[in-house]
Every structure is written in C-alpha cells, then in structure tokens.
Amino acid sequence: MKAKTLLKVAGQSIVKNKMRTLLTMLGIIIGVAAVNVMVAIGSGAQRQIERQIQALGTNMLVITPGSAMQGGVSQGAQTFNRLTIEDAEMLRSQSFLLSAVSPVVMTRAQVIGGAGNWRTSIMGVDVDYQQIRDWPVQDGVFFEENDVRAMRKVVVLGATVAENLFPNGDAVGQQIRIRDVPVQVIGVLAPKGQTANGGDQDDVILAPYTTVQTRLSGRVFIPQILANTSSPEDIPAAQEEIRSILRTSHRLAPNEPDDFTLRNQNEIAQAAQGTTQVMTMLLAAIASISLVVGGIGIMNIMLVSVTERTREIGLRLALGARGRDVLTQFLVESVVMSVVGGLLGLALGVVASGAIAHVTGWSAALSPAMVAIALGFSGAVGVFFGYDPARRAAALDPIQALRYE
Amino acid sequence: MTAAESATMSSVIEARGLTKVYRMGKNEVHALRGVDLFVERGEMVAIMGASGSGKSTLMNILGCLDRPTSGTYVLDGKRVDGLSKDELADIRNRKLGFVFQGFHLLPRTSALENVELPLLYDRSGRKLDTRALAAAALERVGLGQRMDHDPSELSGGQQQRVAIARALVTQPSVLLADEPTGNLDSRTSVEIMALFQELNDDGVTILLVTHEPDIAAYAKRIVELRDGRIIRDEPVHDRQDAAADLRAFQGAETAGVA
Numbered sequence: 001m002k003a004k005t006l007l008k009v010a011g012q013s014i015v016k017n018k019m020r021t022l023l024t025m026l027g028i029i030i031g032v033a034a035v036n037v038m039v040a041i042g043s044g045a046q047r048q049i050e051r052q053i054q055a056l057g058t059n060m061l062v063i064t065p066g067s068a069m070q071g072g073v074s075q076g077a078q079t080f081n082r083l084t085i086e087d088a089e090m091l092r093s094q095s096f097l098l099s100a101v102s103p104v105v106m107t108r109a110q111v112i113g114g115a116g117n118w119r120t121s122i123m124g125v126d127v128d129y130q131q132i133r134d135w136p137v138q139d140g141v142f143f144e145e146n147d148v149r150a151m152r153k154v155v156v157l158g159a160t161v162a163e164n165l166f167p168n169g170d171a172v173g174q175q176i177r178i179r180d181v182p183v184q185v186i187g188v189l190a191p192k193g194q195t196a197n198g199g200d201q202d203d204v205i206l207a208p209y210t211t212v213q214t215r216l217s218g219r220v221f222i223p224q225i226l227a228n229t230s231s232p233e234d235i236p237a238a239q240e241e242i243r244s245i246l247r248t249s250h251r252l253a254p255n256e257p258d259d260f261t262l263r264n265q266n267e268i269a270q271a272a273q274g275t276t277q278v279m280t281m282l283l284a285a286i287a288s289i290s291l292v293v294g295g296i297g298i299m300n301i302m303l304v305s306v307t308e309r310t311r312e313i314g315l316r317l318a319l320g321a322r323g324r325d326v327l328t329q330f331l332v333e334s335v336v337m338s339v340v341g342g343l344l345g346l347a348l349g350v351v352a353s354g355a356i357a358h359v360t361g362w363s364a365a366l367s368p369a370m371v372a373i374a375l376g377f378s379g380a381v382g383v384f385f386g387y388d389p390a391r392r393a394a395a396l397d398p399i400q401a402l403r404y405e
Numbered sequence: 406m407t408a409a410e411s412a413t414m415s416s417v418i419e420a421r422g423l424t425k426v427y428r429m430g431k432n433e434v435h436a437l438r439g440v441d442l443f444v445e446r447g448e449m450v451a452i453m454g455a456s457g458s459g460k461s462t463l464m465n466i467l468g469c470l471d472r473p474t475s476g477t478y479v480l481d482g483k484r485v486d487g488l489s490k491d492e493l494a495d496i497r498n499r500k501l502g503f504v505f506q507g508f509h510l511l512p513r514t515s516a517l518e519n520v521e522l523p524l525l526y527d528r529s530g531r532k533l534d535t536r537a538l539a540a541a542a543l544e545r546v547g548l549g550q551r552m553d554h555d556p557s558e559l560s561g562g563q564q565q566r567v568a569i570a571r572a573l574v575t576q577p578s579v580l581l582a583d584e585p586t587g588n589l590d591s592r593t594s595v596e597i598m599a600l601f602q603e604l605n606d607d608g609v610t611i612l613l614v615t616h617e618p619d620i621a622a623y624a625k626r627i628v629e630l631r632d633g634r635i636i637r638d639e640p641v642h643d644r645q646d647a648a649a650d651l652r653a654f655q656g657a658e659t660a661g662v663a
Contacts, residue, residue, distance in 0.1 A: 009525060315509045316522070317494065318470060318497060319497065319503070319522055319571075320495060320527075320528075321494060321498075321526045322495075322526075323490065323491070323494075325526060402505065402509065
C-alpha cells in the first residue's frame with residue numbers, strides 16, 4: 001500500500017470517528033500540556049532567582065564566621081565568632097583587589113515614629129555597603145564617612161519600613177526612636193524586592209555600624225563582612241587575598257583550618273540554581289507520568305477500537321488487505337493521533353504557561369528543546385502503545401472477523 | 406457425465422477433492438469430505454444446503470479466505486490451494502468480489518469511498534483512477550445519484566447495491582455472494598436478484614450461497630451439499646426471471662392501491 005493511500009485510510013478513520021479520536025488524544029493533550037507548563041514554570045522560577053541573585057549586588061564576596069575546633073570536635077559553622085571590625089579594617093587597608101568592604105552588624109528592634117511603630121531588623125553597615133549591594137536611595141541621602149566615624153545617630157530606611165512608618169512619603173528629616181534611642185532619618189532606599197527565599201529585603205533600617213554597635217547592640221563580634229571587586233575576574237584572586245589577610249589577623253598556624261567561611265556570589269547563585277533545577281526536573285518527572293498515562297489511554301482506546309472494528313478489519317482483509325496493511329493502518333492511526341494530540345497539547349501548554357506568566361509576573365518561556373521532546377515523546381507513545389493493538393488487528397482471521405457481532 | 410469430465414478450458418473454478426477438517430479439542434469435524442466443483446465463465450451457480458452442510462466452508466475456500474485440508478483448487482487458471490496468506494490476499498483483491506449478508510459497509514463513509522476501498526489495496530502497480538472506477542461501478546448498480554450518501558442514509562437494498570458495486574469495481578473473475586438477500590425483505594430480495602441476473606447477462610460469473618429455494622431458482626445451476634458432500638448438481642429447469650417477478654410485484658401494489 002502506498003504511503004499516501006495509507007495516510008488517507010488512517011486519516012479517514014481518524015476524522016470519521018471524532019468522538020473516539022478526541023477521547024484517545026485527550027490523554028496525550030493533557031500530558032504534553034502538563035509537561036510544557038511544568039517546565040515553563042520551572043525555568044521561569046529559575047530565571048526569577050537568577051535576577052534576584054543579581055540584585056544582591058555585583059561581584060560580591062561574603063565572609064562569615066567559620067567553624068571552630070575544640071579538642072578535635074567541630075562545633076559547626078558560626079559557632080565561634082571571631083570576625084571583628086578590625087578584620088574589616090584590615091581588609092580595607094591591606095587588600096589591593098577589593099574595591100569596597102563593609103562589616104554588617106544585625107539586630108532586631110522595635111521602631112517608633114511617624115504613623116506608629118514597626119519591628120524590623122537594624123543593619124549596621126559601612127558607607128561601602130551601598131556600592132556593594134548596588135542599592136540607590138530614592139529619597140534623601142546615604143550616610144557618609146563622617147557619620148560612621150562620629151557614630152552619628154542617622155539612619156536610612158528600607159522602602160517597606162518607610163511605607164509603614166511614613167505612609168505620606170515624608171520620612172526624610174523625621175525623628176524616629178529605635179529602642180528608645182532617637183535617630184534622624186536622612187534617606188529612604190529604593191525598593192529591592194524579595195530575596196530568593198521570599199524574605200522582604202526592604203524591611204530593614206541601615207545605620208552606621210559604629211552607631212549600631214555602641215548604641216544599639218553592643219556586640220564586638222560581627223556576623224558578616226561584605227566586600228566586592230571591580231570585575232568578576234578578580235574574584236578568585238581576591239578570595240585568596242582575603243584568606244591570607246584574615247589568617248594573619250587571626251594568627252592561625254599553617255595546619256589550622258580557616259575559622260571563617262568565604263563565599264562568592266556565583267556560589268550562592270549556583271546553589272540556588274541547583275535547587276530550582278532539581279525542582280524543574282521534579283515537576284517535569286511528575287508531568288511525564290501524565291504522558292505515560294495518556295499513552296496507556298491511547299492503547300486502551302486502540303484495543304477497544306480493534307474489538308469494535310473487528311468487522312471492518314475482516315472486510316479489509318477480505319477485500320485484499322494483507323496483515324501488514326492492517327498493522328500499518330492501525331499504527332499510523334495511533335501515531336497520527338498522538339502527534340496531533342501532542343501538537344494540541346503544546347498549544348494548550350503555551351496558552352496555560354502564558355496565563356501563569358501573566359498572573360505571577362514570571363517569564364514562563366517555552367523552550368524549543370521541550371517542544372521537540374514533547375512531540376518526539378508523543379510520537380514514541382503512539383508507536384509503543386499502538387503496536388500491540390495493531391498487531392492484534394493484523395492477526396485476525398478474516399472469516400471470524402467478518403462474522404463477529 | 407460426471408462433474409470432473411465437464412471441466413473445460415473455460416472453467417473459472419476447478420476444485421477437485423476438496424476436504425476440510427477442523428480440530429475442536431480432541432474431535433475432528435469433517436466439514437468437507439471430497440468436493441469436486443467446476444464453474445465455467447458466465448455461469449450463475451447457487452450453492453444450497455442446510456446449516457452444517459459445509460456450504461459456508463466451501464464458500465470460504467472458494468473465496469480464498471481459507472485453505473482446504475486436501476484437494477486442489479485452480480482459480481482462473483492459477484493454482485491457489487497452497488498459497489501463503491499474503492498471496493491469498495492478493496488473489497482476493499484481484500480475482501474475487503465479495504457480497505455479504507450484512508453488507509459490511511464502512512460507517513460514516515460515503516458510498517463512493519466504500520466502493521473505492523478494494524482499489525486501495527491493489528498491488529499490481531498500475532495507475533488507477535479509483536474515483537472514476539468507483540463512480541462507474543455505482544452507475545452500473547443504479548446508484549449514480551447517491552454516491553455521496555453515507556450507508557446510514559441508504560435503504561438496505563441500496564446498501565447491498567453499494568456492496569455489489571464494491572465487489573464489481575475490481576472486475577473480478579468471480580463474484581461470491583454469501584446469503585446476499587438474508588437481511589432483505591422479499592421484494593428487495595427480488596430487486597437484488599434482478600441486478601445479479603442483469604450482471605450475469607453481461608458476463609459476470611456469480612456464485613451464490615443461499616438456503617432459500619426461491620432465491621436459488623434465479624440461478625442457472627444449483628449445487629446442493631449435505632454433510633460435506635455434493636448431493637445434487639443440476640441446471641435450473643424453470644429459471645425465474647427476477648425482472649418479471651419485480652413487475653408482478655409492482656402490478657400487485659398498483660392493484661392494492663386501486
């Protein structure tokens with residue numbers, strides 16, 4: 001039988017049994033759509049996280065206290081804090097590669113002023129912090145070197161805090177009280193949005209670290225030092241430099257491990273991306289199950305269809321069809337149905353992921369690879385699940401098939 | 406004169422010593438116990454017999470749907486009793502036309518497409534205008550006006566005409582009709598028999614299986630089977646003219662109305 005005739009026969013059979021065809025294709029349509037939507041959501045989330053990590057700042061390095069060993073027993077990270085303001089000062093004065101360094105001191109406190117009160121985190125930082133985090137002010141000014149040195153009681157509000165305390169937008173120049181310490185608001189930061197973990201980065205008050213240490217928290221050791229380099233290529237060398245400066249500062253013997261942890265932004269980004277990649281794969285795997293279920297649906301309907309069409313098969317055999325003709329006809333029907341189902345599923349997937357992108361504000365892009373995989377897979381489903389029913393049809397005895405009621 | 410002696414060069418069916426044994430568990434069922442049958446070109450033969458007489462088995466073997474356990478079968482000059490399944494499929498396609506009791510038309514498929522069907526399985530490699538051939542076959546059975554109709558839009562008689570057109574479209578050597586009037590009322594049966602007689606007059610060889618003597622009376626020759634053997638093989642002496650019977654039907658109806 002010629003290929004054209006074959007397609008015609010299969011096509012007629014598909015078009016003339018619309019209900020059966022639709023039911024058969026439904027599983028594949030839903031399966032392919034689900035896979036595409038899941039992957040689109042996954043990659044959208046991934047891109048979102050990438051953007052958020054970029055928003056952390058550029059070429060950033062994060063130094064946190066490391067693990068301490070007490071008699072050979074590791075106490076885990078950040079158990080023994082030996083990072084001090086002196087470390088930050090030393091990095092600033094001795095490093096050639098770092099373009100900005102800022103210690104970060106954190107405390108949480110109740111803030112009273114303006115429209116009411118608000119509990120938020122107070123971060124004591126240096127002037128460089130603004131550059132490292134790439135965080136402009138939308139109103140007023142950031143504090144200066146003098147403010148830090150003089151421990152002035154000035155603060156810059158994060159957008160969320162400003163909004164809650166001063167809904168009218170007149171925060172700059174006002175007095176607020178942090179733990180009963182009156183401070184002056186000199187600026188409001190531009191909104192930065194959520195972190196990768198969903199925390200609000202704008203729910204914060206920035207103040208000179210000297211002010212926070214002396215007047216608010218009183219701690220000597222600091223939980224974090226941020227630094228950055230002027231170009232990404234400098235990061236590996238800068239890390240070595242930081243390590244050697246801090247080891248000297250902490251007087252560590254050569255055989256002792258680092259008592260601090262050094263991470264760069266790429267590592268943070270990779271960790272976050274790894275997580276979302278796993279999530280994406282998980283979503284795709286779950287969606288693939290629906291494709292397999294769709295395939296079984298096709299097989300089911302094809303098997304029923306062989307029984308239902310026994311007389312037709314008998315007739316075709318009587319009229320001179322060979323077993324192979326019947327086999328190919330059923331196989332072509334099954335493949336055409338699953339590929340058409342795949343295309344419809346793809347269209348549905350595009351619409352659905354577009355809708356989700358619209359609602360969430362993510363870019364839920366459809367990847368060409370995914371399109372190819374979905375279509376290839378649905379074709380394979382057609383062959384795989386269509387073969388057995390087709391073989392059964394081809395093996396029918398024409399006499400029995402003609403008599404079948 | 407025995408049947409074997411009557412075989413001539415113009416025989417389209419030459420079957421000698423056909424037997425068929427079915428195994429059902431431990432039992433052997435002898436459906437055919439040595440059948441000789443010779444059919445010449447242009448004949449119209451009715452095969453009769455009660456159920457279990459072996460007439461269906463004989464029809465299946467003559468129709469190349471089944472193979473005899475022993476015996477030889479030459480169809481249109483070609484020995485076919487030992488052919489493979491695929492070769493038999495080709496023989497069915499080229500040399501045989503089937504008409505069934507239950508019409509066996511594809512649903513939701515126009516008359517024209519139904520008639521085209523056997524041409525789709527043509528493996529001779531020749532270029533066929535399937536549409537034109539199917540249209541001509543439908544014209545020939547008097548359905549030129551209803552080519553685009555689905556089977557569900559046609560009466561039983563019309564459906565059987567479509568099936569006959571489908572059997573004719575490949576210009577087969579033999580037209581095999583298995584109880585072609587079994588699902589039709591008596592008047593439509595006569596109509597269909599009139600069509601068969603007309604086709605036979607045009608030279609189509611027809612083999613007809615029926616258990617109704619009235620229908621067999623339209624054939625030229627009757628072969629009767631019992632218990633897997635031919636017990637009667639004789640020409641029909643007072644052959645009925647279906648066209649004349651049809652006119653009688655019409656006359657009766659007109660009279661009834663009047």
